[in-house]
Amino acid sequence: MNTIEQQLWDYIDGNLDDSSKKAIEEKIESDAEIKSQYEELLKLNLVFNELDLDEPSMSFNRNVMESVATVPAPVAMKTRVDKNIIYCIGGFFVISLLALFGYVLYHSDLNMPKFDFNVNLNYNLDQYITPTVLYSFLFIDLVIGLIFLDQFLRKRINKH
Structure with a gap:
């Protein structure tokens, strides 16, 4: 819906303030296309006002609630997974990891290097602990x- 059509509907429904109402009236009087659109919307509004709204029967609500009550509640789907499938998948991964570990052991040198661990713990704490810190x-x-x-x-x- 374009803005002029929305403004015309608001004018027909009486939802505009005085300044907007005067502006729309001037547009209707000055522009023939807007005037024809306004007349069509007026006719459509009259047709809408003549329509009778269908109302449900008095027992509609009760009938719907009774039909809902008779329908069984949906049950969560209980699927059974075969444990053999899970064991096969787990076995595949275990065998893959063992094969990878064996490959690494086969291609690695098992000699441990000699660690030379010299730690110097002589720190000048006055250098690090200043009044600002x-x-x-x-x-x-x-x-x-x-x-x-x-x-x-x-x-x-x-x-x-």
Whole structure:
């Protein structure tokens, strides 16, 4: 539906304010095509008003509810999966993994390399722990503590 048609329907139904109503009246008077469209919509509106709406019988609701009650409730489909199929699929994957593991063992050198593990634990802590780091750590702890305190107090208030 285009905008002029929507505006004409709103004009026919009386859903427009005064300024929009005057603008549509001017369009109808000035444009012959809009006037013919307006007249067609008026005729259609009259036909719609003359139609009688069919109403269901008084017992329609009861009849529908009774027919729904007689239909059996759908049952979840119970399919049975053969356990042999699952065992075959699982066996295939186990055999595939064992074959892969055997291939890796066959093509690998089982000599363990000698680990030379020299760890130097002589750190200059004064280089890493500066007042800025310490203040930052304390600030973060303070913020976390305030968050936990807020949660604790909110839970306590909600209980009361």
